[in-house]
Structures are given as C-alpha cells and as structure tokens.
Amino acid sequence: MSEQMSERIKNYINTLENNLDKAYSVAIKSRSLGFDPEDEVDIPLTKTLPERVEKLVASAVPGLKESGLSERISELEKEYGAQAWEVAMIIALEVAQQKFCKFQNSKDAMEAGIRTGFAYATMGIVSAPLEGFIELRIKKRKDGKEYFAMVYAGPVRGAGGTAAAVSLLIADYVRVKMGYGAYDADENEKSRAFVELTDYHERVTNLQYKPSEEETKYLQSHLPVEIDGDPTEEIDVSNYKDLPRIATNRIRGGMCLVLSMVALKAPKLWKAVSKIQSQFEIQWSFLSEFIALQKKMKAQTSGSNDAGRKILPDYTYIADLVAGRPVLSFPLRSGGFRLRYGRSRVSGFSAASLHPSSLFVLDKYIATGTQLKTERPGKAAAITVCDSIEPPVVKLLDGSVVRLEHADKHIEGIAEIIYLGDMLISYGDFYDRAHPLIPAGYCEEWYSQEFEAACKEKFNTTDPEILSSELGISPKIISGILKSPLTKYPNAKESIMLSMNLGVPLHPRFTPYFSQIAPHDLNDLNSWLQKGKLHFEGNSLEKIVLPMDHSKRHLEILGVPHKVISGEKIVVEKDEANVLFVLFRLGDEKKELPKFDDPVELINSFSPVKVRDKAGTFIGARMGRPEKSKMRKLTGSPQTLFPVGNEGGRMRSFHEALSRGKIKSSFPLFYCASCQKDSIYRICINCRNKCEQRYYCRTCGVTAKQTCQHG
Ligand SMILES: [Zn+2]
Ligand SMILES: [Zn+2]
Known part of the structure; x- marks a missing residue:
C-alpha cells in the first residue's frame, strides 16, 4: 500500500507516527516516575486490525494474548482480503477448536471464538464484542439435541447493524463445525419475539427498523441460532411470559436490537453470504425468501400507475410518522427531491446536501444539520447545503415560473413549489444500505462526460482551442464544460449548436x-x-x-x-x-x-436535438425526530483532576479552595518508610522515595494488607 502513497501523504503519515511515538515516550517516562495511580500507559498502541482484535479479546480472554492470533488473522487476510467475513468466521472456529490456547471446556472455547470473530467484524474498535455479546448459551432442542443461543445486551448497539447480524453468521459457522443442532423455535417463542420487539419499540425506545409480525416470525422460524438476551429493562413483556427456554420475562434490549438488525440488513447480509455459504457449509438461503417477503410488504401499490414500474414507492420512512414532523415529499412523487449522486465537501456518509434555495422554499424549516428520513437509500440523512446542484423550480404569485438559484429573491411570493431541487446523496449510502442504484436525472457531470466522449470521437481531441475552432464556441466555455461542469455551462444557443454538431443531448440546465x-x-x-x-x-x-x-x-x-x-x-x-x-x-x-x-421518446423522435430524462428518480423525505436524541446530561457532581472538596464551593473552584487553605476529601493512604510519615501521594513529598500503599479496615484501622480477615 505504501508504494501507492504520494510524497505528501507519506510525509503526513510519518509526521503522525513520529509525533505519536514522541507522545508515547513522554507518557511512558512520566508514568514511570510513579506520581500517577498507575506506572504504565494503559492504552495499548496497535497499528493493524489483527493486533487490535487480539488486544481487545485478550482483555476478556487473557489466554489469547500473544498466542499467535494476530499473526494468523494477518495470514487469513492475505488469503481472503482485509475485513472479509470469511476471516471472522475462520478465526472464530480456530479459537473454538482451541488452536491458540486451551480452555476449561468447549463451551468457553466456542464463546471465545465467536467473540474473536465478532471483534474482527467490528474491526476491534468497539466494546460491543465484549459487553454487547454476553455469553453463548447451549440449550436443548425439542429432540434432545443441543443448539446455540447468543445472549446479547444493550452495548451490542455499538457494533452497528451489519456486524451485529454477522455475529450470528459466525456463531452459526462454529455451531455447524462443532456439531450442534439448529434452533427450533416453537410458536410461543416466535410470538414472544414479535411481542417483545413491539413492547421495546413502543415502550422503551424506537427501533431503527421495526420488523412486522410476518417478518419476525419468518426469521424466528429460519434462524439457525437463537437470538437471546439478558433483561435490560425493568418492564416485563406484555404477553408470552414464562416460556421454558427463555430465562426472563423482562424485555431483552439486546435481543430486540439484533433481531431488528437482521431484518434491516437482510439484503446486505444475503448479498455477501450467498457467495460463501456453500464453502462454509452454512444454510442461509432463507434470507433470499425473506427479502422477497419484505419487498412484497413494502410495495404498498397505490393504484394502477405503479404496475409495471420497476422501482416501487417505499413507504417505510413515513410509516411511524409523528405530529409536527412535516413530510416534505411522498414516495417517488413527482416534484420531490431529485436524486443526485455525489458528495460535496460538507456531505458524506449519511449526510446529504440540498440546494440552499430548497431550505428557503421549505420555509426555512429545514436547516444545516436537520435530520431527514429519506425514502431512498433508506435510514436518515443529516442535511448540509450545496449550491452547485439543481435548485428548486417555483411558481410565483403572479403565475411566473422561476428557477430559484438565489433563495432570497422571490421568497415572499411563492405560490407553488413545482420541483424541490436536488438531494445530493453519496454512492456510499446506497452501498451501505445495499440499495440498488436507481436512475438519476440528467445532470451536468453526465453531460460533461458525454461531451468529452463525443469530442474525442469526432475530433480526436479534448483541446479547447482546437475544439473551439471546430465548433465555433469560445475555448473558455469548452474547457469549462470539460473541467468544471458544475459551474460553467454554455448558453442555450451554444448548447443547441453543440447538440447539432456532436449529437450530444441538450445541456441539462435547459x-x-x-x-x-x-x-x-x-x-x-x-x-x-x-x-x-x-x-x-x-x-x-x-x-x-x-x-x-x-x-x-x-x-x-x-x-x-x-x-x-x-x-x-x-x-x-x-x-x-x-x-x-x-x-x-x-x-x-x-x-x-x-x-x-x-414523452421523452416522443420529443426525441420529433426534435432535431436530443434530450435525456431530467427527472430521474424523485425521493420522498420527511423530517426526522431530533428530539429523540436526548440531551446528554452529565449526572452526579463534576469530576476534577485535583480534589477541592466542598471548600471549592458549588463551582468546584480551585481558587476558592486555595483561599481556604485546606480541604476535606477522600484520599488513598500511603506511608513513607524512610520519613515514617503518612502521605496521600505515591511519592513522598519530603524525600521523593516511593511510599507504600496502606489500606483501611473498619476493625483494625490502617493496615499494610489489601485484605484482612474482616474482608
Ligand atoms: Zn519520605
Ligand atoms: Zn481488619
């Protein structure tokens, strides 16, 4: 990889690494002086994903530390590619087979294996594999064989939907290879799952995706591993309590999260697992049928208009509408946001851009940072602005129609929004949601490429000067179309000339x-x-x-x-x-x-100049629920580096404590042997020697031992 880096990036990376090394050596040195509560820097420095994974799981399974695990992961990465699910599955099995260290029993080994695979799937950066996946439970099938139940808890949320779903895949692979049976959910357990999801969604917190009863029961019938969870809520489920194989009647948040993620991520999951399932001898083909079921349910066909149309309106984003959240456009409805692929400097993953005028015509209700729920590619997008995309087209009170490039003009006199303008969405969002790419309307960057191709074909050059003399249009405009199509464009007459001469479609602007x-x-x-x-x-x-x-x-x-x-x-x-x-x-x-x-074919058969479809796909959107992300309140009293006690006053002010001359607080007990003095520091303030730590027992008073007979 390093060979492909430019000098500039190489220098940048070197600067980062050198300064990081410097910072670490300073930290290590200062910790070794013994003034801090610990003598070592306790954030391990890892450079690669395999190292991160090893260090992360080793904190829960110490036997895996320096067991050759990270080396083996690197080896597998060479074979399957970095971050491949295959790596997660194989490494999970090898840990479960106790190839790196021995375990007390095979259940512990399998659990550690799944944990390792899960850590790999989350790239070793979140604690979800440790805190979100509690344990592997071995339960009895109806026929007496044993099956796997994955016990999840709330922090599994941190893994992200896909990785959470992949953890089941990993568990299933280990299950098959270790010779365990598949989960055989009974009717009560299927119903329990749906009731529990509903209770969680309605009484605890909104799920990002709430599967329907049909979806839930389908998944429960086909998932080869049970999704279980520790109780995370105080409240009981409203029905299907006291089931013999489910340990608690309380709501299991982790279970709800993972189950809903499998339903949400099914297309993405299936896309990847369909390629590897036979090689790994796992059976996840049910996902394909499940996706068909989802599609059938989502496509709430509205009249005969939609028949035969390939892209069906998707109503998911307005399904759980609340009062006060305006719907800006309905699914696929003409005049809504026009899909534009791409990124601006301020958009990106789950952050889309709108034209500034679009915000104005929406009564300034939408602003930078507003969260919109979008029909496609799904989920939500934070809004930023971008003024080089298509602005809204509006009708004014006097009946005139304008393309609203400058928002402040005409803003008072708008009678109707005919087109809302573009929504700039990055390709990555479609990839992430596993949403197939859908047609975009004709746009400047597309025109630029067609123009370039036509020039190459007809004149064998893209030199603006040569093209200028051939086409009779200024070289400035030609290089503008080629190099900065978003801001430079021909006028209508020039565009018509180019179309006549080169056969390119009419410029999208016109x-x-x-x-x-x-x-x-x-x-x-x-x-x-x-x-x-x-x-x-x-x-x-x-x-x-x-x-x-x-x-x-x-x-x-x-x-x-x-x-x-x-x-x-x-x-x-x-x-x-x-x-x-x-x-x-x-x-x-x-x-x-x-x-x-x-109609596009019609006009093309008639006009001497060709046009492309300007509309592409309209996207429905509504405002999200920002209040759902509650204020993050700091609970308890503020923590300060230097204790100032009540003497610091309400503001814990260092100055105020200083003016009192003394403070009352809790401190650890230390004793300097050479000065024979008590201290609150690990290093004696008189002689600079290390002090011994002392402990306190209610009965014996200060002792040298951490534990005494009184506990
Ligand atoms: Zn001393
Ligand atoms: Zn004691």
Missing part, C-alpha cells in the same frame, strides 16, 4: 422535465406553442409571447421558466425561448407530434 408530462398534454402544449409570436432581434430569437391558456400548466410541469405579463400574456425569454423553438420546431410549418407512450 432540459425540460418531459418525463413528468403525459403525451397527450404534450400535444396540447405543442399546438399552444405554435400560436406563439416569435420576437427576433436581428437573427436572434429574443422571446416567445403566448396567450394565457390552460396549456400554461404544461409549461410549468416541464419546469420551463416564464413570465406572466399583466395576467394576460405569457413570455418565454432568451434561453428558454431558443430551447422551445428548437425542440418543438417552431420555425417549421405547423406540425403534429408523433404518437408515443413515453
């Missing part, structure tokens, strides 16, 4: 939303446009003036900016006028549009 209009409405619009009066200045078309007519609505839906003059005339100016002129061939004799079911 592309109307044809897919959002019915073909017969296009006919309607066409005959209306033919009635328009064209105003030229010299050779150049300056505006089209149209009579007020119901067909104006079609122009609005196309998102073509226009003005309304004294309520009677509709004026389409410059760029837009030129675009309509070419697309509808307004210079030719009056023409009928051909017949097509698809």
